[in-house]
Amino acid sequence: MEKAVIETPAGFTGVCWTGAGLVVLNLPAPTVDEAELELRPVLDRLPSRTSGGVAGEGGGIDVKRLESEISQYFRGRRVDLSFPVDWSYFTEFRRKVLEKVYAVPWGQVVSYGRIAVEVGSPGGARAVGGAVGSNRVLLVVPCHRVIAHDGTLGGFGSGLDWKRRLLRIEGIDI
DNA sequence: CTAACTAAACCTA
């Protein structure tokens, strides 16, 4: 597992990855120390892999490009953030949900219920809430673009203020 | 295995 702290206009964000892709990407913190500190509890709670391990660590992530694109994001530029994700730490259901979320483009939103239908669990909107709540690869897996059916915010692990702020960057006022 | 959680949605009044 590789680690780094990258600098963005919004602060310092901690990142972890394997040869397969990103495992953790936190929201920006005010200082490098805080960014590193916030990485620890996430890694401690990382569940064991559900699918096979990865051969050859250390390829995967172009950290400079990541830093550049995340910075662009916080400057309000439309970026894809199409970096590889290491899905192997998620259960089957959560992986399916988060892969659908991964595909939601900048500036667009989806409801929990719609994702539930898309992964073949109609009526499982609440379970989808649990799944997106387990996302640790913020921004790259844009779980902030998942909102409630009635157009209200729903929830967000890092606080609704962050969710509102991220959506606002993308031109969505809720 | 059951019970108790969710970042939900629906139905009814």
Next chain:
DNA sequence: TAGGTTTAGTTAG
């Protein structure tokens, strides 16, 4: 619109 009911998956015991 408010309030209760139903829902699917995960996790703790």
